[in-house]
Amino acid sequence: MKESDFIALDRKMHSLVALCRKLTMENQQLRRQEQSWRTEKAKLMGKNDAIRNKLETIIQRLRSLEYES
16 A cells, blocks of 8 residues: 555544544434433423313313203
């Protein structure tokens, strides 16, 4: 191999290392976003369940009032 081949190979290697670092950082950012979205989803599902329970209670009360009339 010529010295120029080694230089080209070295440049490619540095480019690949830089790309790997960039992709690692992007991956970490995406994982943080995913965790944030999972947390938000869990909160929203909890709120949804609470509202569903309240509505079911209201419906039951309305039905009992209807039967009492």
